[in-house]
Amino acid sequence: MLLRSVRIARLLSTDVAASAITAEERPIKRIGRALETYMRLCKEHTSMMARERADFELGRRHLANIMNLDPHTMTQEDIDEAIRYLFPSSLFDLKARPVMRPPDEILPKFRQFSFDEEGRPKDSRFYTLLPIFYGLLSDIGIKTKTVTSFYNDHFGAGKKSPELESVNTSGTQWFSREKLEKKLGEKISEELYTHLLMAFDYLVSLPCSAVEEKFIMQYREPLTALTKSKLFGPAIPEVIICPVTQRRSTFVKTRCKNTNAEVQVLAGGVGKFDINGQDLHDFRHLIAREILLAPMLVAGVLGQVDVKATTTGAGAGLLTYDPRTKERSKVNQPGARAKWIWYVFAGFFSSFVFSLGIKMRFSS
Helix, strand or coil: CHHHHHHHHHHHHHHHHHHHHHHHHHHHHHHHHHHHHHHHHHHHHHHHHHHHHHHHHHHHHHHHHHCCCCCCCCCHHHHHHHHHHHCCCCCCCHHHCCCCCCHHHHCCCCCCCCECCCCCECCHHHHHCCHHHHHHHHHHHHHHHHHHHHHHHHHHHCCCCHHHCCCCCCCEEECCHHHHHHHHCCCCCHHHHHHHHHHHHHHHHCCCHHHHHHHHHCCEEECCCCCCCECCCCECCCCEECCCCCCEEEEEEEEECCEEEEEEEEECCCCCEEECCECHHHCCCHHHHHHHHHHHHHHCCCCCEEEEEEEEECCCCCCCCCCCCCCCCCCCCCCCCCCCHHHHHHHHHHHHHHHHHHHHHHHC
């Protein structure tokens, strides 16, 4: 009986020790797998970049041979000019045109981490798989705490400062998820992106968020355009202030087909329109009035600005310049391309007879 109890105790002790060993090995295995995955991805990215650089160098030398240039002194400006010459494109979006750039400028960058002597990463957020994203969330939390403490110190002392106000985010919006992923270099899910926007919105809503305006504006972009001062193509006009009346105004010249237009918009108005000396009520068609009022309704300034416009030339379209011209009329045709009905049927009948004759010839 005593021997049996001793054996049972030994078995239980070995089972407990084995379970303890497996429990200790599990996190080690997980950490080891994460490191192995990172090292594998790092090696794959390094080999891929080396391959792309070799292909780019080969293509650069081949392009220099085509353009009769020296490959040793060929610069990136020469490459861009050669691509524009060999692949002419009339696409309006510059990003859609063919380019030849080094792979380091086009391909996404791979973030490499530093490790200590024992092989452990120095960044504690390495095991989150999204270290930059969670680092940004931590920075937002630190900034929120800083803004709150700044408000408590100044509000209790009764001081007044422009920094006590909330940051002005009018005319801007947060980066889209795709643009934020490109900026951070990490893939972000829709749920994580929503959490980030909630944290940013809470920071902006604080009374003293103007203290961290520089940090907040790093992740916002203007509503007018994604690049520089463009709004759906045309440049945003410059606002001019009259030194006498202190009235703001802007002036624009544009062209649509064969029509040239000069438009002046004056702030602080009553919604008056002056188009070639005619008022808005002089236009009979309702659609013409809607076309004139639509930009004011979209901008929310209906009845607040005055518009003066002068047009010269024939009638034109509504939005964009159309370089096409009217094609000359052809003889014996109702239009430039349109054909008479009898001509269409005659062509169809002749082609049918021709194909039928060929079939009969081959069948015989």
